[in-house]
Amino acid sequence: MPLLFPQTRVQTDVLKGWPCDGPITSPFGARDIEAHAEGHAGVDIGAGEGTLVYAPAAGLVRDVFIDAWRGTSWDAFKDLFGNAVILDHVEAGYVTLYGHLRDLPLVREGQTVEAGAALGVVGSTGASTGPHLHWGMAPRLDGGRPSYLPRHAVVDPLAFCSDDRTGAPTGTSVLAARLDAVAAEVAAIASALRVR
Numbered sequence: 001m002p003l004l005f006p007q008t009r010v011q012t013d014v015l016k017g018w019p020c021d022g023p024i025t026s027p028f029g030a031r032d033i034e035a036h037a038e039g040h041a042g043v044d045i046g047a048g049e050g051t052l053v054y055a056p057a058a059g060l061v062r063d064v065f066i067d068a069w070r071g072t073s074w075d076a077f078k079d080l081f082g083n084a085v086i087l088d089h090v091e092a093g094y095v096t097l098y099g100h101l102r103d104l105p106l107v108r109e110g111q112t113v114e115a116g117a118a119l120g121v122v123g124s125t126g127a128s129t130g131p132h133l134h135w136g137m138a139p140r141l142d143g144g145r146p147s148y149l150p151r152h153a154v155v156d157p158l159a160f161c162s163d164d165r166t167g168a169p170t171g172t173s174v175l176a177a178r179l180d181a182v183a184a185e186v187a188a189i190a191s192a193l194r195v196r
Helices: 075-081 171-195
Strands: 024-026 043-046 052-054 059-065 083-089 094-101 118-121 132-139
Touching (some): 075 094, 083 118
Antiparallel strands (some): 052 118
16 A cells, blocks of 8 residues: 655754653554554654643644534544644644644634644544544645645654754743743732832
């Protein structure tokens, strides 16, 4: 069976980090198991349920999929990925998918996010055997829609980032940075209130 997925390493600066901490539990591409007989269209990262998922690069939230919302042309997509977010990295020419999120995503369609922004939390919605993040990537089509299809166009997200995770936003570093920012805002507000 021919492999439909490109295997080239390109533009290693597109993604600045990884979307969550955890080991790769299912790699991209051709597989020997029935569930991925045509190839796995992404990378599965094993992480505990509730682990935060972050944007590894800035982008526009192109689509937010809620597994419970039925009756649309995207039902088959939701059957696979459950609650999911698709980011459109317009300037880079790619879209990325974050699937099997546990709860409602933490972002909304049309929102612009920076690298390190929380997108949602790891879950097991859609066609999933346990908590993990499905991380996919595809070239951006005109208008960014349909964002992640056709299936034969998907690429390995690992080909677009460094081989190590040194640039990855981790839950600890991102949370600490956000807490520091909130603490600074609170201090500024408290100081302003004291001046009056």
